[in-house]
Amino acid sequence: MKIPLLDLKAQYVTIEDEINEAVTKVLQSQHFILGPEVAALEEEIARYVGVKYAVGVASGSDAILTALMSLGIGSAGGGELTDAVVTTPYSFFATAGYITRAGAVPIFVDIDPVTLNINPAKLESFLSGLKESGGSFKTKNGLTVKAVMPVHLYGQMADMAPIMETASNYNLSVIEDAAQAIGAKYRDKYAGSMGDFGTFSFFPSKNLGGFGDGGMITTNDSDHFERLKMIRNHGSKPKYFHKIVGLNSRLDALQAAILRVKLKHLSSWTEGRRKNADKYRELFRSAGLTTPKGVVTLPQEVEHRYHIYNQFVLSVPERDKLREHLADSGVATEIYYPLPLHLQECYKDLNYAKGDFPVSEEAALSSLALPVYPELTGDAIEYVVNTIGEFFKK
Numbered sequence: 001m002k003i004p005l006l007d008l009k010a011q012y013v014t015i016e017d018e019i020n021e022a023v024t025k026v027l028q029s030q031h032f033i034l035g036p037e038v039a040a041l042e043e044e045i046a047r048y049v050g051v052k053y054a055v056g057v058a059s060g061s062d063a064i065l066t067a068l069m070s071l072g073i074g075s076a077g078g079g080e081l082t083d084a085v086v087t088t089p090y091s092f093f094a095t096a097g098y099i100t101r102a103g104a105v106p107i108f109v110d111i112d113p114v115t116l117n118i119n120p121a122k123l124e125s126f127l128s129g130l131k132e133s134g135g136s137f138k139t140k141n142g143l144t145v146k147a148v149m150p151v152h153l154y155g156q157m158a159d160m161a162p163i164m165e166t167a168s169n170y171n172l173s174v175i176e177d178a179a180q181a182i183g184a185k186y187r188d189k190y191a192g193s194m195g196d197f198g199t200f201s202f203f204p205s206k207n208l209g210g211f212g213d214g215g216m217i218t219t220n221d222s223d224h225f226e227r228l229k230m231i232r233n234h235g236s237k238p239k240y241f242h243k244i245v246g247l248n249s250r251l252d253a254l255q256a257a258i259l260r261v262k263l264k265h266l267s268s269w270t271e272g273r274r275k276n277a278d279k280y281r282e283l284f285r286s287a288g289l290t291t292p293k294g295v296v297t298l299p300q301e302v303e304h305r306y307h308i309y310n311q312f313v314l315s316v317p318e319r320d321k322l323r324e325h326l327a328d329s330g331v332a333t334e335i336y337y338p339l340p341l342h343l344q345e346c347y348k349d350l351n352y353a354k355g356d357f358p359v360s361e362e363a364a365l366s367s368l369a370l371p372v373y374p375e376l377t378g379d380a381i382e383y384v385v386n387t388i389g390e391f392f393k394k
């Protein structure tokens with residue numbers, strides 16, 4: 001059997017006619033930048049997430065940058081580094097990279113070993129060591145901590161209730177990096193609806209993926225809504241009159257039209273992923289592979305959280321050898337993420353060291369993502385589990 005990590009073609013063939021119709025409509029209109037398709041998608045995403053406003057941008061990375069710029073965090077327009085944003089060291093690079101790109105400094109706090117999301121107790125403990133000065137909180141180096149950016153990793157939300165409470169106690173803004181988590185829930189709240197902003201990615205491998213790059217910011221604040229729209233369009237309002245120095249970061253009408261088609265199917269695709277996750281669980285357990293007796297640690301869905309399984313990530317010993325064995329048997333897997341952000345070469349100057357964030361470092365060594373896409377068959381899931389069983393029997 002050959003099992004890819006993700007089979008976008010299998011999904012595409014089920015919606016090909018709808019996509020062709022939507023794309024043709026845009027081609028006939030010749031309206032390619034922003035316009036009615038983007039505005040309609042923004043309204044639909046805002047409704048889906050349960051917020052007042054949404055603003056389409058060119059990528060999930062730009063969504064982070066635009067949110068930070070709207071908050072006035074960072075010195076992207078020039079000047080000294082004065083601001084810091086607290087986030088997780090265990091995420092895709094853009095989470096930290098775009099804090100840096102905004103002209104601010106990322107500060108890392110380790111993750112919770114169960115959800116692999118930022119650990120609220122460690123966040124509180126870090127913040128409690130800062131020095132207060134006139135309602136803001138400063139690091140030893142004199143940086144003002146302005147915001148916290150939890151990531152809803154793999155499609156399960158971070159523990160938002162204590163994060164929101166802590167953020168409020170330290171006067172911090174909250175940007176939810178919901179790039180991997182559209183449709184995920186924390187009790188009855190959707191990802192991207194709890195913080196000051198939610199930032200989403202429409203990278204093709206996301207649960208709602210475009211046919212190229214794309215992103216969106218959600219917010220309930222009307223001033224930010226206006227500012228975000230300005231920032232994505234060179235800071236201009238009206239056209240050719242620039243209130244601020246912004247970006248060229250607009251969502252294409254073609255992407256918006258495609259995403260509108262796909263949004264209609266999103267809930268059923270998410271259910272397909274969840275069903276596959278359940279099937280993995282059942283098979284791993286009945287094969288006796290899971291801890292404490294076996295060696296495979298399954299991703300845990302925490303109570304009151306609705307996981308959308310953008311990824312189904314195991315923690316396993318001998319991860320690299322197992323990955324090779326799976327590849328030899330035709331099963332594609334991926335390692336998210338092999339090197340935590342605090343140990344990346346580009347962050348040498350932040351002076352973190354190995355051992356600073358042991359939970360993240362352990363996750364980087366043992367994580368293995370299995371195929372979980374909605375079109376994956378039950379037979380394929382059985383084959384994956386049997387292949388893993390074979391490896392650990394040896």
Ligand SMILES: Cc1ncc(COP(=O)(O)O)c(C=O)c1O
Binds near residue numbers: 060179202
């Ligand atoms: C957690 C996280 N943050 C940010 C991004 C950046 O999104 P994009 O690739 O659309 O720029 C991604 C996506 O790849 C992501 O997974």
